[in-house]
Amino acid sequence: MxxxxxxxxxxxxxxxxxxxxxxxxxxxxxxxxxxxxxxxxxxxxxxxxxxxxxxxxxxxxxxxxxxxxxxxxxxxxxxxxxxSPYFQALTRKARSMDEVARKGEQHLHALELRADCAEPGHTGECTFATIPGLNRHSEPGSLRETAPGVFSVRAQLPSNSLVFDEDRSDLLSLVADWELYVLPDGVIEDEGFSRETRLANCLIPTRLLLREAERRGIRARHGAGLLVAPPYTTLHHWVEFELDGDWVPADPVLLTAFSRWGMTDPADWPYNRSVAGIVWHLLTWPPEVFFPVVRDRGVQAPVHIASR
Structure with a gap:
């Protein structure tokens, strides 16, 4: 009982x-x-x-x-x-991220994407195609369509223990105390709401940090792709900084959430540490909140992504 x-x-x-x-x-x-x-x-x-x-x-x-x-x-x-299955998946991913980072190994994931018809009831057959970034950033030769609308692919995600320098850390601190929150549609892009409540999805702080990075003369870009958290993988947005010719991802709101939920030790994973190894870059500067990963006849298709 x-x-x-x-x-x-x-x-x-x-x-x-x-x-x-x-x-x-x-x-x-x-x-x-x-x-x-x-x-x-x-x-x-x-x-x-x-x-x-x-x-x-x-x-x-x-x-x-x-x-x-x-x-x-x-x-x-x-x-x-x-x-919940969602919380358990994030817990496993946070722990795996920590374990693999300590070993200095790459994160290797096998993903399966199952796309649904973008416009049910249309004439003719569905024609599914993945966005170019899925092939460009995956293990060479691993992307295959195993059935109509079903794709398998392998992701190789680097791991590092980089803590950003003072200038970038000061920038990231602007949103480090915000709480990761699933926002309803009415405020999903409302920066004013997040500033007032300190509740934010992954998109709003990314846009704020990019705007402030430009003002401060810090070279940054908008990274978008997948937050790989087996068995679930979801669309995600984050900021990336150019360091010595490489683009290094940062996500202070996500790391603060991991710490707040007891998934990671904040001493090992402070808000200003890179999140390389958990995010898979597929797009740069996406115009949409919910950007496409698979298209059907040129239209964004609903997709379910499983990973291991």
């Missing part, structure tokens, strides 16, 4: 979790997820869900008809370190 919710969480913890998501205005919520989704996807069981409701978790409807905002459930789950 599991312990009561009140025995698991310190006084005020659940209220802090709810107060944090309440920084997002209610107008940006779409109440479409039920209690089963909260439990199966985000490990928020019935007792915990009821306790969160008592602390003011936004919802619509009553009883079995209660519906919740998807990003609220995601963010509460990670804030409470609940063992």
């Amino acid at each position: 599991s312990a009561p919710v009140t025995d698991v969480y310190a006084p005020g913890t659940l209220q802090e979790a709810v107060d944090r998501i309440l920084r997002v205005p209610d107008e940006h919520r779409t109440f479409a997820k039920d209690a089963a989704f909260a439990e199966q996807t985000w490990a928020i069981g019935p007792a915990l869900l009821e306790a969160l409701l008592d602390h003011g978790l936004p919802h619509r409807g009553e009883g079995e008809q209660r519906r919740f905002e998807r990003t609220d459930l995601h963010n509460i789950s990670t804030y409470l370190n609940l063992p």
Whole structure:
């Protein structure tokens, strides 16, 4: 029998979790997820869900008809370190990143990309193609289409222990105390919201750092590609600095999140350390928030990415 919710969480913890998501205005919520989704996807069981409701978790409807905002459930789950598949995957990746970096080895990952039809119902067959960067930055000869819309590829990610110099570290400190947060669509590109709340996705601090780097005369570029965290791999944005002819990735908000979630030791992984080994560069200066990795008939196709 599991312990009561009140025995698991310190006084005020659940209220802090709810107060944090309440920084997002209610107008940006779409109440479409039920209690089963909260439990199966985000490990928020019935007792915990009821306790969160008592602390003011936004919802619509009553009883079995209660519906919740998807990003609220995601963010509460990670804030409470609940063992969702997402959180467990990030934990494994952070630990693997640390282990491989200590050995000085490359990170090697096998990825499978499964694309869906970009425009269901169109005439003719789907024609899937990966973006050029997927082949350009992968292990030579490893990219193969194994079935229509299904691609396998191997990624080689370097590892280093570089801590950036004073100028770049000072730049990165501008967002080092921001909290990594899955934002709803209404504020997904709203820098003003992130400045006010200190809640941010990966895109907003990247754009801010690039603008400030240009003002300070620091050569930087927008890196985009994949955050490789087996078994899940997701789209990601970060900033890169040119050092001795190489582009070196930085992501202070991600490293601060790893530390806050207890996945890494902040003494070993400070906000101003490179994240080489966890991000796979595929694009530079992407125009879209959700940039394409696979296209179908020239249109961005939904894609599911598994990695090991």
